[in-house]
Amino acid sequence: MTIARTQAVALTGLRGQLVEIQADLAGGLPGLHFTGLPDVSVVEARDRIRAAVVNSGIPWPDRKITLALLPADVRKVGSRFDLALAMAVLAAAGVVGGEPVAGAVWLAELGLDAKLRPVRGVLPAVIAARQAGVSRVVVAEANGPEAALVTGVDIRTASDLTEILGWLGGSGPPLRRAAPGDRVDPPDPLDLADVTGQVIAKRGLELSAAGGHHLYLLGAPGAGKTMLAERLPGLLPPLEEAAALEVTAVHSVAGALAGAAGMIKRPPMQAPHHTASVAALVGGGSGLARPGAISLAHHGVLLLDEAPEFSAAAIEALRQPLESGEVVIHRSLGAVRYPARFQLVIAANPCPCGRRGRDCTCAPQARRRYIQRLSGPLLDRVDVRVYMDPLSRAELTGPRGQDEDSATVAARVRDARAVAAQRWSEYGWQLNASVTASVLWATGWRLPRSVLAVAEAHAERGELSARGLDRVLRMSWTIADLAGRTSPNADDVAEALFFRSGRNLT
Amino acid sequence: MRAKDAVGRYGEAVAARHLVEAGMSIVSRNWRCPIGEVDIIALDGDALVFCEVKTRSSVAFGTPSEGVTRAKVARLRRLAVHWLATERSDTDFWRDIRFDVVSVLRNSRGAATVNHIRGAF
Numbered sequence: 001m002t003i004a005r006t007q008a009v010a011l012t013g014l015r016g017q018l019v020e021i022q023a024d025l026a027g028g029l030p031g032l033h034f035t036g037l038p039d040v041s042v043v044e045a046r047d048r049i050r051a052a053v054v055n056s057g058i059p060w061p062d063r064k065i066t067l068a069l070l071p072a073d074v075r076k077v078g079s080r081f082d083l084a085l086a087m088a089v090l091a092a093a094g095v096v097g098g099e100p101v102a103g104a105v106w107l108a109e110l111g112l113d114a115k116l117r118p119v120r121g122v123l124p125a126v127i128a129a130r131q132a133g134v135s136r137v138v139v140a141e142a143n144g145p146e147a148a149l150v151t152g153v154d155i156r157t158a159s160d161l162t163e164i165l166g167w168l169g170g171s172g173p174p175l176r177r178a179a180p181g182d183r184v185d186p187p188d189p190l191d192l193a194d195v196t197g198q199v200i201a202k203r204g205l206e207l208s209a210a211g212g213h214h215l216y217l218l219g220a221p222g223a224g225k226t227m228l229a230e231r232l233p234g235l236l237p238p239l240e241e242a243a244a245l246e247v248t249a250v251h252s253v254a255g256a257l258a259g260a261a262g263m264i265k266r267p268p269m270q271a272p273h274h275t276a277s278v279a280a281l282v283g284g285g286s287g288l289a290r291p292g293a294i295s296l297a298h299h300g301v302l303l304l305d306e307a308p309e310f311s312a313a314a315i316e317a318l319r320q321p322l323e324s325g326e327v328v329i330h331r332s333l334g335a336v337r338y339p340a341r342f343q344l345v346i347a348a349n350p351c352p353c354g355r356r357g358r359d360c361t362c363a364p365q366a367r368r369r370y371i372q373r374l375s376g377p378l379l380d381r382v383d384v385r386v387y388m389d390p391l392s393r394a395e396l397t398g399p400r401g402q403d404e405d406s407a408t409v410a411a412r413v414r415d416a417r418a419v420a421a422q423r424w425s426e427y428g429w430q431l432n433a434s435v436t437a438s439v440l441w442a443t444g445w446r447l448p449r450s451v452l453a454v455a456e457a458h459a460e461r462g463e464l465s466a467r468g469l470d471r472v473l474r475m476s477w478t479i480a481d482l483a484g485r486t487s488p489n490a491d492d493v494a495e496a497l498f499f500r501s502g503r504n505l506t
Numbered sequence: 507m508r509a510k511d512a513v514g515r516y517g518e519a520v521a522a523r524h525l526v527e528a529g530m531s532i533v534s535r536n537w538r539c540p541i542g543e544v545d546i547i548a549l550d551g552d553a554l555v556f557c558e559v560k561t562r563s564s565v566a567f568g569t570p571s572e573g574v575t576r577a578k579v580a581r582l583r584r585l586a587v588h589w590l591a592t593e594r595s596d597t598d599f600w601r602d603i604r605f606d607v608v609s610v611l612r613n614s615r616g617a618a619t620v621n622h623i624r625g626a627f
Contacts (some may be wrong), residue, residue, distance in 0.1 A: 029607060029626045030572045062569045062621070277590075 002026075004091030007134065008069075008084035010258070011334035013289075018105070020070045021081065023088035028064035036069030037057070038076045049086040050081070052111040056161045061093040063266065064439045075334065079109035080119040082487070083138070084396040086110055086161065090201065096168040099122040103362075104136040104156075105129045108143070112162040116140035119233045121253040123245075126150040138164065145181025146252060149245075149263055179190050181262030188234045192406040195227050197395040204386040204499055206409055209235040210416040210430030212407050213471075214344040214381060219388030225347040228388075229271075229303045232345060236267040236300075237414045243299045246339055248462025250298055268300035269340075274309035282317045282327050282340075289329040289336045294321055297342035307346040308373040315378055322381050340371030347383060348374065383471045384434070384499045399474035416481035432477045437470045447473070449491045455486075455497055472496045512520075517561025517610035517618070524608065524620045530555065537589060546608075548623060550626055553602035556586045558626075561610040570609035579597050579605075579627050 004027040009016045032046045040379055064253035067085055069076050084106040091101040107125055108116040122143040127150055130138055139147045144157040158164045166172020192202065201217065207230055208215040213392040215232070217225040239247060248264045251257045257264075270293040273282060279285065283292035306311060321327040334460055335466035351367040360367070379385075389436050421430045429435055439445055449456075455472050458464040464472065475496035476488035481493070522532055525548050533554070536548040546557040558578060560570040567573075582605060590603075607626040611619040 027623055027625075029574055029623060030569060062571060 002092050002094070004098050006084045006087050006088045006091065007102070007105045008081050008107060009105060009128050009252065010073075010074050010123070011125060011128075012089065012146075012334060013099060013123045013291075013338055014124045014253060017071075017074055017124045018128060018132040019074065019076060019081070021088045021486075022068045022070065023085075023092040024066040025061055026066065027062040027090045030062050031064055033064070034069070035065045035066065037074040037075050038069055038081075039075065039387075041078050041181075042069070042081055045082045045085050045110075048082055048112060049089065049112050052082075052110040052114040052161055053086060053090065055112065056114045056165065058095055059089065059090065059188045060363045063093075065092070066087060078119065079117075080107055080121070080125070082106040082110040087164075091167070091306070096165060100168055105134050106138050107278070108138070108140040109149075109345060110161070116158055117158060118142035118445070121249075122147050122254040123149060123252040124249045125186065126153060129153065139178070141176075143362055144178030145262060146248075146257060148178040148180040149248065150211050150463065168193065172275050183262030183264065185266045188406070190231050190234055191406045192234070192409055193403045196230065197232050197391050198224055198228065198388055201225075201278055201386045202409075204384045205229075205232060206235065206413065206482065207475060207478055208232065208343070208345075208483050209386045209409070209413045210432075211383075211420070211475060212343055212433035213383035213475055213478065214433075215346070215383040216382045217345065217347045217388060218350055218386070220390045221349060223388040223405055225388055225389045226303075226305055229301075229305070229345045229347055230269070231406060232301050232303075232343070233267045233269045233320050233411045235413050237410070238265045239267060247299050249289050249347055250295050250338065254296055268297055269303065270294070270297040270300070271303040271423045273310050276310070276314060278311070278314050278317045281314050283329050283336070284331075284340055286331070289331050289338075291338045292327075294318065294327060294340040294342055295338040298339045301344060301345055302342040303347065304353075305347045307348045310373075312373060312375070315373070315375060319375075319381075322378075332390055337410075344382065346374065346379075349350060363491065367490070370406070380465070380467060383475050385501075386499065406450060412482055416478065419481045422475065432474045433483070437467075437476070440470055440473045445461070445492070447488060451488060451493055454494050458497060458501065464497075468500060470502045471491075475500060511579050513536040513561050513563060513612065514559075514624055516612065518559045520561075520610050520618050521557070521559040522546055522622060524622060525550075525555075525557070527621065532592075539588050539592070541583070541588060542581055542585050544582065544589065547589065549600065552600050553604045554584055554600040555604045556589070557606045557608055558582050558596070559608045559610060561612060563612045565611065569621075571607055571621060571626075573626075574607050574626070 004023045006021050008019045008021055029260050034043055087101045088108050090096050091098045107122060109119050109159045111117055118140045121137055123146050126137050126147045126321055130153050137147060138156045141157045148155045155178040157178045158175050167175050192417055209232060219225050244263045244265050245270060251264060272293040280295055281292050283289045294364045321340040327338050328338045351362045352370050353361045420432050424435060455469055459469050464502050479492040479495050480488040528550040530550040537544045537547055544556055545559040548555045548557060558574055560573045562570040587590050604625050605627050607623045609621040
């Protein structure tokens with residue numbers, strides 16, 4: 001009986017599951033047979049691993065080889081199993097010892113030239129391996145820094161099969177231990193000081209950054225909407241450990257980690273073009289879905305520039321993730337769950353021609369239709385709404401360099417966030433935007449009548465929905481946090497109302 | 507084509523000798539019918555064996571037994587049915603029917619390498 005075992009990891013979304021691979025060499029016509037729900041990309045490994053083994057100078061066993069991927073009822077997708085399959089065959093053929101092969105997880109794609117190639121989703125796979133009690137993982141060199149971000153696992157890298165055979169056979173040096181990637185983000189080239197004027201919009205941006213509130217920027221072309229929105233990530237504090245791990249894992253699964261990437265510490269920003277499909281936005285793809293832009297913007301910013309140009313389906317698809325902070329994508333092979341707790345920034349022109357007021361050449365209907373493409377339910381979830389006028393001549397020609405830079409604002413944002421996180425710590429919330437309505441109105445947090453008077457008047461006149469009122473309250477807390485007050489006063493509520501009501505949008 | 511056929515004939519002779527040495531008795535060699543040819547039909551104890559012989563002179567294009575393709579397997583099955591329908595007599599006795607592959611690798615010098623796969627498919 002010549003059976004060998006080895007291990008790999010199958011990924012469903014960000015959830016990894018340990019897969020045991022068994023190789024059996026038996027009499028019969030030579031051939032390679034798979035069992036255990038491999039998809040086409042796994043079965044294609046047949047030709048890759050054979051070429052890789054032969055090109056390493058090892059004769060391919062002239063036997064009937066059966067490879068089982070267990071548990072057999074889990075779908076295995078992708079070339080990530082190549083190396084594990086090859087090692088199982090080599091161990092079954094007696095080329096290498098069974099013990100060291102069975103004790104490790106092998107995660108790499110094999111080229112025909114026997115080179116180990118990097119695969120997507122190494123970070124979540126290694127996390128799953130650690131949870132399953134695996135102590136050693138072998139990956140391609142390019143995946144080493146990413147895999148080594150997981151502590152407590154012996155990560156080894158090899159450039160080709162020959163190195164592994166030399167190591168296991170004792171004729172070569174041991175495989176290199178990988179060091180965790182140290183990602184040094186270059187300084188953000190975008191600074192708030194580059195944006196002249198637009199005091200109200202900048203205030204809205206700051207509120208949005210401090211409280212995690214979604215932001216809506218409406219304004220003529222050239223008013224600086226995109227410039228401003230692009231500077232939001234620069235105002236956000238760096239990601240905390242747990243968040244950074246999640247963000248890096250999502251990027252790893254999407255294959256969006258560049259080269260020797262370490263942990264992503266800067267809040268990510270995604271600005272999909274308005275022609276983006278629903279699948280590109282929320283995630284998709286055949287079989288098991290890949291993460292989309294909203295998941296890549298997890299713990300960061302999703303900017304929808306020229307938002308009314310997006311397809312209605314794409315906009316509507318955002319509603320559920322906005323509420324739940326995650327997206328569940330169902331495909332024939334099963335449901336995949338990706339985190340998607342992003343901060344939404346919507347930028348839009350007031351009408352198709354972009355010229356507001358007397359110069360506008362749009363028919364009234366066209367104008368209305370354009371802005372109505374942003375559905376009510378979506379806009380209802382956006383707290384901060386700002387109309388941005390184009391800069392006046394005085395602002396354009398006046399002295400520059402008087403605007404606050406990102407670092408100054410980011411410091412205020414950081415302090416305000418710290419206060420909020422401290423205040424809501426018993427509930428486990430970091431941001432004012434996360435506070436539930438029941439807590440907002442609970443004794444102890446409920447604001448006095450005198451403070452709420454303005455907002456309640458709006459509500460009574462029907463200009464503010466119940467949900468809108470809750471949102472005004474959340475924003476009031478943010479305004480108070482930024483001002484260093486322990487609790488919002490009437491002015492804070494009035495300012496929140498100003499940004500929420502969209503009065504300034506006209 | 508001549509050289510190729512010669513290699514095949516050589517291989518079949520080697521295979522037949524190998525089977526006899528393994529205790530099998532040859533029933534028929536190169537049995538032909540309109541749909542093809544069975545290289546060797548033999549009796550192994552109480553099993554009737556239809557045997558495909560595949561000979562190669564080098565492994566540059568894979569081992570000989572890898573040359574037994576799905577199409578060859580299917581044809582041998584059809585041929586077996588054909589043989590049973592036309593050639594079997596009432597006096598024949600066997601319990602099993604088996605399909606074997608004998609791969610013969612002709613070496614440049616010395617004896618050929620023979621690999622007998624019992625019950626190959």
